[in-house]
Amino acid sequence: MATYSIKELSLLSGIKAHTIRIWEKRYNMFSPDRTDTNIRRYSDDDLRLSLNIVLLQNMGFKISRIAKLNSDEISDMVSKGSHYASPTPVPESLFMHALNLDQEQFSLIIQNTIAEKGIEWTFENMIVPFQKRIGLLWQAGTISPAQEHFSSNILRNVLIASSLQLKPLKQRSENILFFLPEGELHELGLLYFNYIARKEGFQTVYLGQNVPTNDVLEVAEKQNVTHLFTSITLAMFNDTLSDLFKHLSNKLNGIPILATGHLIQASNMKMPSNVYKIANAQQFRNSLGLK
Secondary structure (H helix, E strand, C coil): CCEECHHHHHHHHCCCHHHHHHHHHHHCCCCCEECCCCCEEEEHHHHHHHHHHHHHHHCCCCHHHHCCCCHHHHHHHHHHHCCCCCCCCCCHHHHHHHHCCCHHHHHHHHHHHHHHHCHHHHHHHHHHHHHHHHHHHHHCCCCCHHHHHHHHHHHHHHHHHHHHCCCCCCCCCCEEEEEEECCCCCCHHHHHHHHHHHHCCCEEEEEEEEECHHHHHHHHHHHCCCEEEEECCCCCCHHHHHHHHHHHHHHCCCCCEEEECHHHHHCCCCCCCCEEECCCHHHHHHHCCCC
């Protein structure tokens, strides 16, 4: 059975550590063990309880009422309430299914949301926030690489399948090359925008992860691509990033370079005039001259 520090429980549940301490003292809500140095260690049962509490709060229940129930009663209310409560953008149960490596239930939430709201809403309002939080948990050492890869691979397969099933609105002449530079492995954003491009009828060349710059240039010239698209999440010096864009631009006659990813969004560096930051589908469409 896994154990969690109060910081880890806070990251997993979304409940502030200060609030956890208050509930523990006021309502006897959790029962953590203590180390020899008096450090709280929470159990899987505590994690499950915290996730269920968040679900009930999202349904409108007050913590004072929830505190009067035992764990079984809380689980029962969650089960009954999930049929009529308005879903949050990222259901807390999605994190539990990821931690438990429950492929069936994890996939079911994603597929049901896509069926109801569409893949664009699902990606931008559910998958992106989910991945950000999973990334924080991974950095904190709360989850294993296997748990992070588990969810990423399911989401990757969903995006690939969705792209293959597309029937484009119209065929366009522009040809967009999608790639991740050397060292980059996080391709969910790349796959998502490749899906949008194909949906809009653009031709695409998808190279995927960890592509040497010379290979990008060679393929771009042979395929007569009109745009490059990349995603960068790894830490990279601004000079290195700027040099990459300048090198690609010079070799390919200044064709538009569309860039997404955490590092791109967080960077304050001045981009070359042919480089466009992309955060969502609407910005992507605008950069391609679509309404």
